[in-house]
Amino acid sequence: MMVMGRVKMCNDIKTESPLAYFHDTASRNSSVSTDKNASLGADSRVVAREQYICSHLNLRGDAQDPVFVEGISKILGMSLPIKPGHYHCVIGENSLMKQSLYWLGPDEWLLISRQLAEGLCTNLRETLDAHISITDVSGGQTLVNLSGDNEAIQIVLKKSSVYDFGVWESASESGGRCAQTTFGKTSALVSNKSNGSYDLLVRRSFADYFALWLLDAGREFGISILGPHPE
């Protein structure tokens, strides 16, 4: 079952997430296990799990404009993160993320939501009577959750990014920290989660490079790339 903006439901529509061709791949530390039949992730200290295809909307607006700021919180039921490097989120049933709103810049945010992009866009555009821009970028990026052994995750992040994630305070269920930074030779929006894991948002065209980089960086711990949990 797929959730996607601007799409009519149809059973035979092929939908490919950016990392679709990497699901169920792993690189193992040879000293951990040589058993090819070991289940994926079982001997991996790090697991990268691509999240469901969601609606990704890029929001631009004036953080000083009450029409925009209050309008967003009314429509989305969550406040706009004004503080640089923070995100807010709402957890729905089954402790699944319902929607998250990331600070990307002084006048730029990213909304990731499980609602349909088209409806969301229309709703936001019609309600917010201000100079704003709402752009559907759902097809252009994907969210990957990096979980597992904390020490291993920290090393993988240190290999991949110049950013100092060590100074972040822990995330809560309603939000945490985020940063757009380098990831190998590409970029990622990195955020921390309340369960100690990290979310990485990467661009579609760089997804293959990202996956190869991740498999390489995590090899010393054993790492698996998996698809979304079945719902």
Next chain:
Amino acid sequence: MIPTHRAQINRITADARIDTSRAINFFFNGKRYQGYLGDTLASALLANGVNVVGRSFKYSRPRGIVSHGAEEPNAIVQINTGKLTIPNLKATQVELYEGLKANSVNGWPNVEFDLMSIFGWFRRMMPPGFYYKTFMSPAKFWMVYERFIRKAAGLGRSPMQFDPDSYDKLNQHTDILVVGAGPSGMLAAREAARTGARVIIVDEQNEFGGSLLASTQTIDGIKASSWVKNLMAELTKNKNVLMLPRSTAFGFYDHNFVAVIERRTDHLGDSASGLCRERIHRVRAKQVILATGALERPLVFAHNDIPGVMLASSVSNYLIRYGVAPGNRLLLFTTNDNAYQTAIDWYQSGREVVAIVDSRRNLSGAMYEAARKLGIEVKSGHAVIEAEGGKRVCSARVASLSRQGNKIDGLVEKLDCDLIACSGGWSPTIHLSSHTGSKPVWNESISGFVSGSSREDLLLVGACNGEYSLTGCLANGAEIGCRAAESIGYQISAIETPRFQVDELEELPQQTIFLVPHDKGISRAPSSFVDMQLDVTADSIEIAVREGFESIEHIKRYTALGFGTDQGKLSNVNGIGILAQMLGKSISEIGTTVFRPAYTPTTFGAIAGRDVGALFDPERLTAIHRWHEENGAKFEDVGQWKRPWFYPRASESMEEAVHRECIAVRNGVGILDASTLGKIDIKGPDAAEFLSRVYTNSFLTLARGKCRYGVMLKEDGMIFDDGVCACLGPNHYLMFTTTGGAAQVLAWLELWRQTEWPELRVYCTSVTDHWGTVTLSGPDSRRVLEAVCAGIDLDNDSFPFMEWRDAIIAGVDARIFRISFTGELSFEINMPAHHARHIWEALMDSGEPYDITPYGTETMHVLRAEKGFMIVGQDTDGSMTPYDMGLGWVVNKSKEFSFLGKRSLDRSHMLRKDRKQFIGLKTIEGSKMLPEGGQLIFDPEEQIPMSMQGHVTSSYYSPSFGHPIALGVIKGGFSRMGQIVYCPQPNGEIISAEIVNSVFYDGDGARQNV
């Protein structure tokens, strides 16, 4: 099996830091030896009584181990063989492991019997300045000379095969980085960490402790080694502290960025294959504490390079840390109290101390008394003026010295000995602070260079700051550790600064001697070596001075002083001192050469890290990439993108495939993955005005549903990018850019939006990755699309050329543009990238009855060239205006606000009639191809150099016409239609071509408008 060569004759059983229960076999120059776990290659060689470890660079003199660390000039070895070989390691830094194979890099054919030393003339052949004078002309002969010199000198051999090891990098952030884990560094780290600060402490050795590892002192009543162990335990427990042994801070860069290389597997030998061999820690620290210690300075006397002349501290190190006595009968030559400890250590190991030769007169003080109490003879006011021996010291010539230490004023006596330990004082290891641009300052009281002020936040502590007493180093370390943490906002607890009880004797001032006098003059005395690695002698510095050199930087280059892989760690200060003496200047006046990264040689592998192979440069792939792969596409790199180039069938050549693809588009239907095109979503009440300012034409009148071609100029009026821009709705546009130009265009738009026109209410968002783009092109394309498209009429009346429509294709929402880069009827379909492959495959299915043909960039290029469409960056080169390219129709000079580049278009040079203009070229001899880049001339008979009139920018074989076509630019080209131009070839052939209109195909555009 090769028998073990010799027993460890110099191994003494002592309380050393090696594990004598674990013997390790290793090979040196083909011979098999045994050492113990914890040994370095150097300590194991000394244990085995190996005197000669290499031959010198110029004179091929036998050389032995001098030191015990990074400063070693002689024991340079090549480790391993084949693809795993590592050149130019210092034996003093190589940890022993089972099966280690090492060879001297110097010495040809071998170190024991050296062919080169037979040639007595060799020294005369290579005076200082030898390279400049001898090898610099003729310049092309350098390659010949170099081979000879490298072989003779032995500069190590690089591995010739692919490096099987893996290397990586970590980005580390810390409050405080401590470089050096000796007593002051460890205490600084402890005190800083106690405040809660994040601390990284690195040390180049295999274990922490620094000088304490070879100390017999006690701290607070416990042995130095136990004290280190306790401190280690405390640091290990603190999770704010990262301890990195075997890690050298090799470069200190701007903004407190320090590069540290961690050697992770070299000490494990082969057992560690597959793990990361070396890791570079890119450390960004708020404060850097340098606790890098000091290097002992050798004394420069005649034949001071004979194996068996060592640094005093190194003798103590081998004795106490490694349980190795590198000789039997020690003669200590010193200018200071500190080195007396070596004689005392040696005495206590039960071996003979021949004498202490001290340059100072009227000796007194605690160290002197301690030596005397042991019955050691001390010859005050004396110097070792010459060492004697061949492959090992056998005696020393000792003479009484004048008070200044610059003349012999008594008889010379000969003392038998096999080991001369010498100490000329200490030089603080200030290399890292020097990397930051800090100028070293001569400090007379410690007779050494200390760090000057630095622009970085760094603190120096302990011996590298000129503090040589252990008590002082400990107190200094603790204090600076606290201060560093406090300076970045951590609270110091009220605990008193710790005080330490150290059994330490007071030391009296040293004497400074850079060149020990000889009973013969400097030029007639046997050589006194300043830089052993590069064979720079005191008299070669004198020659340089005689030839008129005065600056130390010039002396360095003329004599090669400090040019070796040790970077003159032992030689620089002595060289500077000798120069000062010869010029009659003070050392402050001479100054010092600059230390640059890397502190010790660093492998290329580590610097490359993981950015190798597939990870070297990211490959950007479209959402349909896998389909192209599965269907045999060949790919072309366009920026970082991989684009399908052509799709060869079975045994087709590229020409055949492109021919087939071209014909299919012209006569049937082709399909192209155009997802890589840059796409920028532009919104806001002022969006149309914004576009009208960045494009040459106006967008104020563009209605919803319509598209317009636009050209962008830089301020200089030159074409920068082009593409189609569509009006999606009120105040909403979608801009297409070229594949390679996408990022620059977005940056360009943001630059103007944010800095020059902040009053315009407009936002730009990249949607390149969001939209997959598939182009159907050819007369059958409408029929193919109709079969899968719902919701709209595709006929030309309801959906004309240069418009767009929303539609549902194969069940997916999509947007269709009627734009064409081939000149044929075309539909460019955008869909969210998740569905790109779905739509592509649906179109392939519906196109099957029409033999739909996937085509790549090569076919696209041919088709657009037939149509005379330029490619920015191929047909333009940053010097072409839209008028030059025949695009005057796209320039609207009557726009109210003007547009970027407009003013430049009216400059007189831009209006010249003989500017290069964009034209087509048709070769006279129909089958001849013009090469791209070929220069065009008007007169083939003209003398060389010919006046070049233009050049070919694009050239293809055109399947539509059955002959080659080309595009080019030529001076005054628009008024030269029908004229003949010539393109001379490197082989002498001259290709002649007719200037024609750049549009070869369908000039009135009938085919794309159907």
